[in-house]
Amino acid sequence: DTGVSQDPRHKITKRGQNVTFRCDPISEHNRLYWYRQTLGQGPEFLTYFQNEAQLEKSRLLSDRFSAERPKGSFSTLEIQRTEQGDSAMYLCASSYDLTGRYNSPLHFGNGTRLTVT
């Protein structure tokens, strides 16, 4: 069990640029989640996948945000035309859900810290 892996750990970009983050979940986990954490706050939910299906995306912050999980393995989170307000820690988590109800606890990665200048 290598844990949830996120890449890069840090990203500095200029306003208006696009950025993409990658998350590799724990291999046997079928659910993958993206959360955002700003300074002094707890993480807030963005979106989640069960296998390759994105089952909830209404909490993505704007249409500049999109996520994919091709083949139900790794996932990417893309932010287009970044703004300074996008600066935050982006956390990925995974879990194993067998019955369609909440099952195992979420295991989080180290996060990608985004700074938009």
Added chain:
Amino acid sequence: AQKVTQAQTEISVVEKEDVTLDCVYETRDTTYYLFWYKQPPSGELVFLIRRNSFDEQNEISGRYSWNFQKSTSSFNFTITASQVVDSAVYFCALTHSGAGSYQLTFGKGTKLSVIP
């Protein structure tokens, strides 16, 4: 709507002291889960405990213990004989069971500093 309140923003204790982190929650669901996560400076959220709303037994794991009181909607976390390695931000979180249970609602966290 769900809400988690961690009223203590920052706490400092001297090593070997006991410390309790408070968590108060609000939910209209009858079945729900409560969690505590630890976030050290490295950034990774480390799962500590999950508690089902039907299970009000207190739990002890080594130096950690949790006190779940449904009557006061509280799920407090006590560290006994604190150590420097306990220094981190601790988050309490809540989700309901069933549909939508993927979405954890976190409190703002309590930063614990253990001074040698």
